Amino acid sequence: MDRRELAAFLRSRRERISPADVGLPAGIRRRTPGLRREEAAQLAFISTEYYTRLEQARGPRPSREVLAGLARALRLSDAERAHLHHLAGSPVAPPPGPPREVRQSILDLVRRLPQSAAFVTSATLEVLAWNDLAAALMEDFSAVPRRDRNLVRRVFLGPHPEGRRLYGVSDSDAFARHAARRLRAAAARYPDAPEVTGLVDELLAGSPEFARLWASHEVEGPHTLCKTFRHPMVGPVTVNCDTLDVADRDQQVVIYTAVPGSRSEEALRLLSVIGTQRMDVPL
Structure with missing residues (x-):
């Protein structure tokens, strides 16, 4: 003191x-x-x-x-x-769990990126906020329960019978490794948070692949800088991936952008018009 x-x-x-x-x-x-x-x-x-x-x-x-x-x-x-x-010689106690409230300035930033698909994730990779283009490219997150917005749960315990698939993206295997590393780091920061420990237990029980990755104790690795979404309406969309850390909330802003003048940029423009509506089902 x-x-x-x-x-x-x-x-x-x-x-x-x-x-x-x-x-x-x-x-x-x-x-x-x-x-x-x-x-x-x-x-x-x-x-x-x-x-x-x-x-x-x-x-x-x-x-x-x-x-x-x-x-x-x-x-x-x-x-x-x-x-x-x-x-006072009494360091601040860790928060009871990963913060979920997104700062208003970050919400404004995400919404002001109309030509980019942007969303905010928590320390456990739960999607907390998103813009319209992210919903059109990936999924209408507002239409699914909160537990299904967690990307770690989706990649390891998703509903696709053909195996691990995440929004038709090209790097599911790499993202699975990244997700396991992110969750292990979150578990170290929030060792007593039921939300984190419960998610880890659920994944260990339901996914041998997650159990194998969890046992490796990896906490860092290379980041994916480019990925391709296989969208059912506009075809393949290749995007660059950038993340911004929101350190005070232990959150990340993920931004997907296409190369200017590319076919993928045209596809994103089309998605910004189409939105989340489906044209492959009868009205």
């Missing part, structure tokens, strides 16, 4: 918050910028004496409950909350 740095950090965060920010009257005899110590203590549900000792670098190591109260009272960001825990 770094008492001196913790004291300075608490004081700096307290002084940047105005009483109006937390619904308190400003008053006329306020000699300090931001909140008073007693106000910060009240918002954190601790005694003023204890809080004062923390700011004077004389307090004992605060518990996780106290740190949570301080982070809430001082309106700390995720990075600031982690810094607070490190200064």
Whole structure:
């Protein structure tokens, strides 16, 4: 525990918050910028004496409950909350499971890529968000239950009787290896998350191929940079694959783009018009 740095950090965060920010009257005899110590203590549900000792670098190591109260009272960001825990000698506990909420700016980014098929995956490769072209190229994810949006489950336990197939894509075997590695890394980050452990148990019980890959303990490998979708309406569509890491949410944005001027680019343009409707079935 770094008492001196913790004291300075608490004081700096307290002084940047105005009483109006937390619904308190400003008053006329306020000699300090931001909140008073007693106000910060009240918002954190601790005694003023204890809080004062923390700011004077004389307090004992605060518990996780106290740190949570301080982070809430001082309106700390995720990075600031982690810094607070490190200064107190109590690193932030891992989240209970992979975050599923997608930040609004990422949702906006995905929707503003009309010529690219883009989607967001969680740490366990669950598809969390997608744009219209991704739905047209791969599948209308809104039409399937949440559990069926998990790409690891689909590649190993999918409904196709002819074997492992994922949206008619050319690199199913490579993606299977990638999916097993991603899931093993997620299991290490979220060892107690029922969502993760349950998925691993389900795959081990239902897929000998997954069990073999899981036993290899691989956690990294080459990424696929290009793949071909065999689409039933527009034929083969070859796309470049790029991913953007959203580190603070442990998520990835996957973007599929076609080479400009190629037949695949024309196919994506056609899919953007057709959407998810089917022309191979009678109306």
